Amino acid sequence: MVFVCVALFVTPSITYEDDEFAEFDEEEFEVPVKQQSDSADENQVIEEEEMATAEEEAETAPVKSAADDFEDEAVVEVEDSFDEFDTEEFEGIDSDPVTSSPTDGAKTDELKFAKVPMNLRRNWANYYVEMSLIFGMLIYFLAFLLGRSKNSTLAQAWYKANKELLESNFSIVGDDGTSQEATTGVLMKESDHSYVMWCSGRIAVEGMLVQLKMVKRQDLINFMQRIAKPATDQIVIRVTMEKDDMDNYIFCLAQKKAATRLHKDMNDLNMYIDSKKKAEDYGISSSYQVMSEIGEATKNFLSDPKVLAFMQRYEGVLEYMHFSDQFSGEKAVDENETKKMPEITKTLNFCFNLGKKGNASSKDLPATAEWTKFVIHCTDKCRRFKLSREAKSKSDKNRQRVQESYHKLAHQERSELAQQRREDKLKAETERYMNEEDPIKARKLEEKRQKKDHAKKMSKMKAVKIKSA
Numbered sequence: 001m002v003f004v005c006v007a008l009f010v011t012p013s014i015t016y017e018d019d020e021f022a023e024f025d026e027e028e029f030e031v032p033v034k035q036q037s038d039s040a041d042e043n044q045v046i047e048e049e050e051m052a053t054a055e056e057e058a059e060t061a062p063v064k065s066a067a068d069d070f071e072d073e074a075v076v077e078v079e080d081s082f083d084e085f086d087t088e089e090f091e092g093i094d095s096d097p098v099t100s101s102p103t104d105g106a107k108t109d110e111l112k113f114a115k116v117p118m119n120l121r122r123n124w125a126n127y128y129v130e131m132s133l134i135f136g137m138l139i140y141f142l143a144f145l146l147g148r149s150k151n152s153t154l155a156q157a158w159y160k161a162n163k164e165l166l167e168s169n170f171s172i173v174g175d176d177g178t179s180q181e182a183t184t185g186v187l188m189k190e191s192d193h194s195y196v197m198w199c200s201g202r203i204a205v206e207g208m209l210v211q212l213k214m215v216k217r218q219d220l221i222n223f224m225q226r227i228a229k230p231a232t233d234q235i236v237i238r239v240t241m242e243k244d245d246m247d248n249y250i251f252c253l254a255q256k257k258a259a260t261r262l263h264k265d266m267n268d269l270n271m272y273i274d275s276k277k278k279a280e281d282y283g284i285s286s287s288y289q290v291m292s293e294i295g296e297a298t299k300n301f302l303s304d305p306k307v308l309a310f311m312q313r314y315e316g317v318l319e320y321m322h323f324s325d326q327f328s329g330e331k332a333v334d335e336n337e338t339k340k341m342p343e344i345t346k347t348l349n350f351c352f353n354l355g356k357k358g359n360a361s362s363k364d365l366p367a368t369a370e371w372t373k374f375v376i377h378c379t380d381k382c383r384r385f386k387l388s389r390e391a392k393s394k395s396d397k398n399r400q401r402v403q404e405s406y407h408k409l410a411h412q413e414r415s416e417l418a419q420q421r422r423e424d425k426l427k428a429e430t431e432r433y434m435n436e437e438d439p440i441k442a443r444k445l446e447e448k449r450q451k452k453d454h455a456k457k458m459s460k461m462k463a464v465k466i467k468s469a
Contacts, residue, residue, distance in 0.1 A: 176188055
């Protein structure tokens with residue numbers, strides 16, 4: 001029965017294929033007539049034998065279901081299609097056609113999927129970037145907390161060490177300025193590395209501002225920078241004097257690097273001081289330089305035994321002390337502001353280095369009380385010191401010279417503005433003449449302008465003749 005089915009399905013497919021390529025058989029591959037007749041007789045004999053064997057097997061073979069017939073039919077069609085594969089037509093193809101030969105009475109195998117085990121292990125190499133970022137953020141946050149707490153501890157230690165001394169010399173210590181009534185005991189926090197305290201209520205002093213400039217320990221990037229370029233904590237004290245309690249002079253004692261920076265940046269030192277002097281002549285370390293306008297002021301401060309004792313005991317602690325009746329801060333960057341006379345105050349500035357290379361601790365803070373005593377001593381000495389008549393006339397001449405230079409700059413600026421306005425007016429008139437469409441009116445305007453220019457020239461000539469006479 002199987003062979004019968006095979007014969008039934010094979011024969012139509014062959015004829016279909018022969019019919020499909022009939023053109024090629026007739027035109028290109030012509031077969032002799034005698035050979036065609038012989039092959040036809042042989043095919044007829046073969047078909048009769050196959051029909052006989054098929055009938056015998058049909059009687060003995062069991063009955064098959066429709067599904068089995070459909071499966072056999074599909075399999076046979078696939079086999080025939082590959083059998084009829086023409087190798088001459090598809091030249092250049094190396095791969096052989098795939099054939100399938102199902103066994104008698106067997107069904108085709110179903111598709112089976114391989115069971116792939118689930119991989120429970122994670123590949124942590126894909127998360128290295130994320131883990132490094134999280135680790136870096138944790139380190140930065142930890143450094144922020146530790147640095148902020150250390151700066152706060154140092155500021156509170158300074159306040160405890162200087163509280164009694166400040167309260168005994170000032171009536172108000174730690175006023176925050178937020179209310180009309182004075183408050184005390186407030187150490188204001190400007191940032192995580194800067195603390196400020198304001199004191200007032202002393203003779204000849206308007207007020208004293210203490211600023212604690214700590215190293216930016218809370219910033220991890222700044223910490224990495226300090227490895228290459230060390231920095232130190234600093235205590236900056238600025239005392240504002242009353243106008244009538246300080247004479248006119250400028251004096252500065254600073255370390256060499258600080259002296260160069262101050263002379264370049266500070267407005268008063270740049271205008272009134274021309275040269276620097278060595279501090280060795282006054283018994284002070286060679287690491288310091290003196291910048292002074294009046295020699296009497298230099299002798300007054302550097303010949304004081306308390307000042308010399310402090311400089312010898314705390315060598316390197318004092319960064320600079322700057323006394324000036326013309327203090328106006330740093331030089332202005334804007335060119336328009338440099339031509340104006342700045343607002344000046346009589347100020348004493350002190351800067352002290354706390355610890356070495358940013359390694360300050362709470363143990364170093366009790367000594368800062370001696371530094372505050374030194375500031376108060378210099379304030380009292382500055383109030384008592386008076387210049388001689390000659391030194392005072394010299395300082396007055398210097399200030400008059402600086403004021404005249406500012407007046408010249410202001411006059412130059414005013415003349416430049418007036419010239420600019422005249423040029424703008426002349427340009428507007430010229431554009432009006434050029435845009436005038438009526439030629440008669442344009443000629444009249446041009447004659448009017450020439451008469452005006454001629455009158456100005458004649459007035460200038462008259463003024464010159466009068467001056468020469």
